[in-house]
Amino acid sequence: MIVRVDGREKVLLVSRENGRYRVEIDGRVLGVDCQTFGDADTFSLLIEGRSYLIESAPVRPELGEYYARVMGRHYDVEVLDELLVAVRDAERAQKLTGDHVVRAPMPGLIVQVPVAAGDHVAVGDAVVVMEAMKMRNELITEVAGVVKRVAVAAGDKIESQTVLVTIARD
Amino acid sequence: MFAKILIANRGEIAVRVARACKEMGITPVAIYSDADRTALHVSQAYEAHPVGGSEARESYLNIANIMAAARASGADAVHPGYGFLAENADFAQACLDNGLVFIGPSPASIRAMGNKLEARAAMKKAGVPIVPGSDGPVSDPREAGRVATAMGYPVLIKAAAGGGGKGMRVVRRAEEFAAALKLTMGEASSAFSDPSVYIEKLIEQPKHIEIQVMADGHGTTLSYGERECSMQRRYQKVIEEAPSPVVTPALRAALSEAARKTAIAVGYRGAGTVEFIVDAQRNFYFLEMNTRLQVEHPVTESIYGVDLVKQQIAIAAGEKLALSQNDVVLRGHAIEMRIYAEDPAHNFLPSIGRIKRLVLPQGPGVRNDNGVYEGYDIPIYYDPMIGKLVVWADTREEAILRARRALREYRCEPIRTNVDFLLWALAEPSFVDGSYHTGTIETRFDPTKLHQRDDEIELAAIAAAIAAHNYRGTVRYATTDGGNPDWRQAARTEATRRWPA
Numbered sequence: 001m002i003v004r005v006d007g008r009e010k011v012l013l014v015s016r017e018n019g020r021y022r023v024e025i026d027g028r029v030l031g032v033d034c035q036t037f038g039d040a041d042t043f044s045l046l047i048e049g050r051s052y053l054i055e056s057a058p059v060r061p062e063l064g065e066y067y068a069r070v071m072g073r074h075y076d077v078e079v080l081d082e083l084l085v086a087v088r089d090a091e092r093a094q095k096l097t098g099d100h101v102v103r104a105p106m107p108g109l110i111v112q113v114p115v116a117a118g119d120h121v122a123v124g125d126a127v128v129v130m131e132a133m134k135m136r137n138e139l140i141t142e143v144a145g146v147v148k149r150v151a152v153a154a155g156d157k158i159e160s161q162t163v164l165v166t167i168a169r170d
Numbered sequence: 171m172f173a174k175i176l177i178a179n180r181g182e183i184a185v186r187v188a189r190a191c192k193e194m195g196i197t198p199v200a201i202y203s204d205a206d207r208t209a210l211h212v213s214q215a216y217e218a219h220p221v222g223g224s225e226a227r228e229s230y231l232n233i234a235n236i237m238a239a240a241r242a243s244g245a246d247a248v249h250p251g252y253g254f255l256a257e258n259a260d261f262a263q264a265c266l267d268n269g270l271v272f273i274g275p276s277p278a279s280i281r282a283m284g285n286k287l288e289a290r291a292a293m294k295k296a297g298v299p300i301v302p303g304s305d306g307p308v309s310d311p312r313e314a315g316r317v318a319t320a321m322g323y324p325v326l327i328k329a330a331a332g333g334g335g336k337g338m339r340v341v342r343r344a345e346e347f348a349a350a351l352k353l354t355m356g357e358a359s360s361a362f363s364d365p366s367v368y369i370e371k372l373i374e375q376p377k378h379i380e381i382q383v384m385a386d387g388h389g390t391t392l393s394y395g396e397r398e399c400s401m402q403r404r405y406q407k408v409i410e411e412a413p414s415p416v417v418t419p420a421l422r423a424a425l426s427e428a429a430r431k432t433a434i435a436v437g438y439r440g441a442g443t444v445e446f447i448v449d450a451q452r453n454f455y456f457l458e459m460n461t462r463l464q465v466e467h468p469v470t471e472s473i474y475g476v477d478l479v480k481q482q483i484a485i486a487a488g489e490k491l492a493l494s495q496n497d498v499v500l501r502g503h504a505i506e507m508r509i510y511a512e513d514p515a516h517n518f519l520p521s522i523g524r525i526k527r528l529v530l531p532q533g534p535g536v537r538n539d540n541g542v543y544e545g546y547d548i549p550i551y552y553d554p555m556i557g558k559l560v561v562w563a564d565t566r567e568e569a570i571l572r573a574r575r576a577l578r579e580y581r582c583e584p585i586r587t588n589v590d591f592l593l594w595a596l597a598e599p600s601f602v603d604g605s606y607h608t609g610t611i612e613t614r615f616d617p618t619k620l621h622q623r624d625d626e627i628e629l630a631a632i633a634a635a636i637a638a639h640n641y642r643g644t645v646r647y648a649t650t651d652g653g654n655p656d657w658r659q660a661a662r663t664e665a666t667r668r669w670p671a
Contacts, residue, residue, distance in 0.1 A: 005634075032636070043633055045629070068631075072589050073623075074515075074586060133552065134554075
């Protein structure tokens with residue numbers, strides 16, 4: 001499988017062997033003693049005598065999305081086969097060409113919509129100001145372009161992932 | 171002494187106050203909003219009363235409902251915690267009008283300090299140094315712009331009724347002033363029901379250092395030294411420590427003297443905090459006085475071996491402080507880290523949802539003031555702080571090492587927390603050498619640098635690959651008799667939907 005972490009790509013092969021895992025990572029072979037630790041998502045790993053407590057679990061496994069928490073730090077990890085590599089790459093390519101959609105990252109209240117359909121926006125411009133958890137958050141556009149559609153207005157209560165603004169790329 | 175105290179707050183501070191009550195033989199009474207029936211603080215009190223809807227203004231800011239709960243419980247005093255109504259003079263007055271002791275200063279002291287403009291004027295008169303600024307509220311954008319230009323950029327626009335970093339904005343260039351003024355006034359209006367703002371000269375690279383005072387109303391006003399709170403993000407403190415690495419005994423004495431003067435000038439009683447900004451030449455200026463317990467009070471408790479909440483309660487009950495300033499001796503070093511449910515890798519957006527696993531750090535010198543539990547759903551209505559991790563050690567160097575060790579034990583899954591960010595902050599060279607200032611995080615933090623450790627990336631890859639291996643095994647097994655499409659089919663369906671025809 002192809003594993004992507006933090007912009008890096010590694011090739012891994014995992015198999016079970018005598019109650020342990022045989023992990024081939026970028027051509028190196030490691031014997032990994034992996035025991036679940038209290039719950040199914042927490043692993044005690046012993047690798048060549050070194051001991052690690054790591055959590056890892058599926059987030060959206062159908063898309064190959066997992067997370068791992070190592071030494072207090074959270075990592076988003078993609079675990080992909082050839083098909084999923086194609087899916088994710090196509091998704092990325094589409095993100096770079098189609099309309100840019102700004103969605104609500106969390107439920108909240110729309111406080112202000114500083115743009116209107118037809119406005120030109122630059123990368124980093126705030127397109128929506130929303131209030132959630134007592135904080136005002138400016139949602140910015142990651143692309144430059146022309147605002148095609150504004151789907152919300154000040155005062156709207158919105159759910160997570162609501163489409164707020166659609167921008168046609170320059 | 172009181173028999174029953176109503177705690178007019180939620181979250182970790184309500185739990186903290188309840189603990190002090192129990193140890194003093196006082197019955198703690200919780201209040202809760204609709205969203206908070208299953209919040210930790212309700213379970214940790216001996217009595218609990220509902221006070222209204224999930225939005226804070228319907229419950230934790232609803233004075234009438236809280237007074238009704240106090241009457242229903244038969245409480246004889248009210249502890250306001252911090253935030254919500256803690257610095258609301260009308261609330262303190264309502265307590266008095268209902269025959270309840272308000273555990274805090276008088277409504278008059280709160281009013282004197284609550285309006286920052288009045289506070290500035292009072293401090294000027296008392297001989298406490300203040301930062302140059304507009305000596306009155308400004309609302310007309312043109313006039314405000316003229317004031318700012320006369321002072322010279324950069325300037326700070328602050329809500330007159332604000333506090334805790336809310337309703338405050340830096341403006342570096344004249345052309346950005348009008349937009350920033352409008353935004354700040356809008357926030358001030360919605361957050362504090364008062365749009366007035368004032369303008370202050372911005373001191374570059376300042377340190378935020380505050381003095382804890384405790385006045386017993388019988389003539390004794392103690393200083394419990396300073397806390398340094400310069401590790402801030404968008405004016406929200408994230409790490410606080412005591413003592414400050416730059417405060418010398420002479421500076422501590424001078425700051426303490428100014429803080430005592432401040433407290434005495436407004437006839438202060440109870441616990442209060444006088445905030446100063448300190449420039450690179452160690453000049454200090456009065457910023458504001460917080461007429462309540464601070465979030466970061468545990469660092470002071472750690473180095474002075476004192477329980478500030480118990481002292482607040484005892485003073486409110488009319489007791490005299492049995493200490494003099496000579497008895498206040500600091501020992502060791504303490505660091506507090508605020509744990510927020512927010513994602514440092516994605517612009518610190520709040521993270522909500524159910525906590526499936528919570529493991530708090532343990533071991534020598536570690537204290538957790540926590541407001542959540544395993545299985546708890548973090549609600550969207552309140553501040554995203556889930557708890558505070560406080561460490562104590564003999565020296566600052568040891569305290570930093572202990573803080574790092576403890577953070578690595580912290581687990582709160584699958585909620586995103588700022589633990590990664592705190593680990594970054596503790597390793598930031600200017601934090602380590604003590605030269606950091608309130609702009610350090612803004613200028614030095616780069617979210618793309620959060621995860622660049624080769625060893626950890628490799629371990630993350632191995633663990634996730636094993637998790638995927640196990641997950642796929644389970645799903646395949648499960649589908650043999652269910653007839654559902656397996657994960658591969660699911661991925662294909664997803665793919666066709668996502669691909670343009």
